[in-house]
Amino acid sequence: CxxxxxxxxxxxxxxxxxxxxxxxxxxxxxxxxxxxxxxxxxxxxxQPRTLPEQIIRSLIFNLFPYPGRLRPLLTPLYFYQKLGLQKLVRATGLLKQVFPRLAAMDSILPSITLDAFRDKLPEVIPAQGKKRYRVGMIIGCVQRLFFSPVNAATVRVLTANGCEVVIPKTQGCCAALPEHQGQTKQAKIMARQMIDSFEGTGVEAVIINAAGCGHTLKEYGHILKDDPEYREKAQKFADTVKDVQEFLSEVGLTVKLSPLKDEPLTMVYQDACHLLHGQKISVQPRQLLRQIPGVQLREPLDAALCCGSAGVYNMLQPEVADELGQQKVENLLNTGAELIASANPGCSLQIKKHLQLRGKETTLMHPMELLDYSIRGVKLES
Structure with missing residues (x-):
């Protein structure tokens, strides 16, 4: 019953x-x-929602999965930050009192850069040297707008290791956000669109560099199990999806890696839940990072603890999310590591927020950015 x-x-x-x-x-x-x-x-x-809940959820589901809708808002957000209005709003605390969930959204808003205003990556990027694989790459929604340097670094790492990279321009949201929040109809539409965008590309694997997206992409077979037209295509697509760290760990790096500093670099890797629990990926990122000369990995207390980002949880349930974020950052800082590596945009935003609240300037980077630096011989600033 x-x-x-x-x-x-x-x-x-x-x-x-x-x-x-x-x-x-x-x-x-x-x-x-x-x-x-x-x-x-x-x-x-x-279940009926209150009017404030309806408004915030409508805002999230009608904006965040659609880069084309979100991008026009970047200009006012850019000036909101550059003119010091954001600092003023945060200093007064008024937004948190009147609209706590909007304040939660503002608290994790990343710094808007000019890179966010257009997609710069071409549709096909050739492999450097001998081509080993032809892979597709998903550039995400939030990822393409606010973390475009991570996407660029991912492409450089893949091409440096013999991969031809295909980025279909027709790709949209992977459906992670609506799927995680029960917006099933929207999720199915987006999953079908994603499958269609890679059809006929001839890629051997579809690469993703964001944890939450990767988990959903691998669930396409389940999401579309009742769709007779897409059922088989969805499962076939899901079987080709690989987190970039998972993929590189399997095929191996072929290029020489250089130290990121002249002295040893202490680093802590933050396990994103949708990698650790959702995809059982935990060893691979650490294996890759340890291949960088001079890297010393440290393990945090309670490494499996969620940081509180959890997709859009930190916007919908900010109080609980803040408790988790504070504890997570404390555990990471207690390792004494100079740098935090995180492979999920939501986690990165949440951790950066709580680092800033503590007045800490600890560097946080995606593992692909670190590998990219190492491949190109770029040194981290001391």
Whole structure:
């Protein structure tokens, strides 16, 4: 029998991070990720939301997965930061009192750079030297706007290691955001579009450099299991998806790596939940980073603890997210590492926020940026 969907049930599932630690922990192998996704779909269909909740959720789901809609907002956001308005708003604390969830969004807003205003990567980037593989690459939504240097670094690392990279211009959102929040119809539309965008490209693997996106892409077979037209195509596509660290660990690096500093570099790798629990990827990033000469990896206390980002959780449940973010950053800082490596944009924004709140200037970079520096012989600033 089915349990009735009451307000308490909704509150429980809204409070769930979706970090998937339960999937890893369960001795019986229960696929809680699929149960959570299915229940959230029912919550969104049947449980009424307050007007403020409706507004913030509508804003998130109608903007964030659509770079074309989000990009026009970059200009006012750019001047909002450059003219010092953001500092003023944060100093007064007024936004947090009046619109706490908008304040939560502002608190993780990254610095807007000119790179965010247009996509610079061409559709096909040739391999350097002998071509070993032809791979596709997904450039994401938030990733392409706010973390375009990570995408550029990923391309350089792949091409330096013999990969021809294909980036279809028709690709959109991978569906991670709506799928994680029970917006099933929207997620299915986006999944179909993504599959179509790579059809006929002849790629041997589809590469992704963001943890949450990778987990959803690998679930396309499940997401479209009831679609007779896309069922087989979805599973075939999902089988080709590889996190970039997973892929490079499998095929191996072929280029020489240089030290990032003249002296040893202490570093801590932050496990993103959708890599650690969602894709069982934890060893591979560490293996790659240890190949950089002079790198000394340190392990944090409770490495599996969620940072509180959890997709858009830190915007919808900012109080709980802040508690987790504070603890996560404390654990990372307690390692004494000079640098934090993180392979997920949401985690990076959350960790940077709590580093800033502590007045810490610890460097945070994506592993692909570090490998790219090492390949090109670029040294980190001391």
């Amino acid at each position: 089915e349990a009735p969907l009451v307000e308490a049930t909704t509150q429980h599932f809204d409070s769930c991070l979706g970090c998937l630690a339960c999937v890893t922990t369960c001795p019986s192998g229960v696929q809680y990720d699929k149960l959570i996704s299915a229940t959230r779909h029912q919550v969104e269909r049947n």
